[in-house]
Amino acid sequence: MHRRQWLSQFLGSGIGAGLLLAGRPVSVWSADNPIHNEPETQKSIHKGIAWMISAIQRDGTVGTDRLYGPDLSCSAITGLMFLSQGSTPYGGEYAKYARKVLHGVLDQIEHRPLAGTKVRERTLVQRKIGMNADVFFATLFLSEVYFEANEEIDVIHAALAKLVDHIGRSQLKDGTWGTESWAPILGTVLGWESLRSASSAGFPIHASAERVGESLIKDLRKRPKEEDGWMHHFYKEASSLRVLYSMGYRDDPHFLSSADKLLKLITTDRRAFQYAGGEEYLSFYLVTQCMLMELQPSWKQWSPTVRKELLRTQNADGSWTGHHCITDRTFCTAAALLTLQSTNHQLAISDL
Numbered sequence: 001m002h003r004r005q006w007l008s009q010f011l012g013s014g015i016g017a018g019l020l021l022a023g024r025p026v027s028v029w030s031a032d033n034p035i036h037n038e039p040e041t042q043k044s045i046h047k048g049i050a051w052m053i054s055a056i057q058r059d060g061t062v063g064t065d066r067l068y069g070p071d072l073s074c075s076a077i078t079g080l081m082f083l084s085q086g087s088t089p090y091g092g093e094y095a096k097y098a099r100k101v102l103h104g105v106l107d108q109i110e111h112r113p114l115a116g117t118k119v120r121e122r123t124l125v126q127r128k129i130g131m132n133a134d135v136f137f138a139t140l141f142l143s144e145v146y147f148e149a150n151e152e153i154d155v156i157h158a159a160l161a162k163l164v165d166h167i168g169r170s171q172l173k174d175g176t177w178g179t180e181s182w183a184p185i186l187g188t189v190l191g192w193e194s195l196r197s198a199s200s201a202g203f204p205i206h207a208s209a210e211r212v213g214e215s216l217i218k219d220l221r222k223r224p225k226e227e228d229g230w231m232h233h234f235y236k237e238a239s240s241l242r243v244l245y246s247m248g249y250r251d252d253p254h255f256l257s258s259a260d261k262l263l264k265l266i267t268t269d270r271r272a273f274q275y276a277g278g279e280e281y282l283s284f285y286l287v288t289q290c291m292l293m294e295l296q297p298s299w300k301q302w303s304p305t306v307r308k309e310l311l312r313t314q315n316a317d318g319s320w321t322g323h324h325c326i327t328d329r330t331f332c333t334a335a336a337l338l339t340l341q342s343t344n345h346q347l348a349i350s351d352l
Helices: 039-055 072-085 095-110 124-129 133-148 153-170 184-200 209-220 230-246 253-268 278-291 297-313 329-340
Strands: none
Touching: 039 072, 039 297, 039 329, 072 095, 072 124, 072 133, 072 329, 095 133, 095 153, 124 133, 124 184, 124 278, 133 153, 133 184, 153 184, 184 209, 184 230, 184 278, 209 230, 209 253, 230 253, 230 278, 253 297, 278 297, 278 329, 297 329
16 A cells, blocks of 8 residues: 555554644645646756756765765755656656655665764754754655655664654753754754654654644744744744644644744745745745645645746756855755645645
8 A cells, every 4th residue: 555545544653632633634636736747847847857866976975065075964954856746766757866865865874873962063054954854854764755665664663763752852941952053943843744754654752842843833823033034933933834734733823823924925026036045935835734724725825836936036056046045056956845745745745
């Protein structure tokens, strides 16, 4: 049975109350999708994937940052990008590249020090999202391929068990995964997503989803500091919506207000695209996951607007540039492609 057909069977296995699904959400665009078959978008996607393929190292690792080189975060998000296109390590148009990336991710996990060991040098993504950012992305990717694996299933199971245990132990009492990075809320959101995805793959989880939701809504309700610009608020509010939507806060006035503000920003102000860094590209994807599931008329503006702006800002070589913070083009390009391919509904995590 295909992994995505197993989703509902495994969602209740261990992450605690508040994580069960009533059923698979259905996008308002799923039956007749004007974006999925739009020629310009498909051309952009294929061009972007071709650039990503050129960035994959011989050992399957990915990352072009001049200081840090290949990075587990970049490798894992590249694997997610291939899955969202419809290619797994075992089938599909780009299967051979997805398989190469899988091996690269597994090798990097094997050499990644976890609990009790201090990491000497943080990567760019870790400095901006948090020390466990790479672990979160790796868990998301491996959870997606777990039920599609054949001879690697034991290796993937061992890697996932190791990562899930570390993530659970690393959660703080306030529900977050620390505040030592530039965009810690993104780390908390990814921590939630990674554990929920691992739960859907049948792994027992020892962490609190409720505390994550409580922490995010509390932060969302704070009055913004006058000195904080739009950029600081964008990634914080956008990423928070992804978790709060799935945890039953979708009718909260602060949730709705944030959604309205984000829609207004992207439809009236191009700065979010002109000056986007990896945090913004990732936030585009996280919000798109929510917006595609809702029947609210105003939310229908999100995906077409983001699609148009992403196509407009794509580089001639097929990549997307990070203008601040996470500037690694492999990370930014993979996140942009995840956003453009969201309407494929290939990733089970989109339904969490």
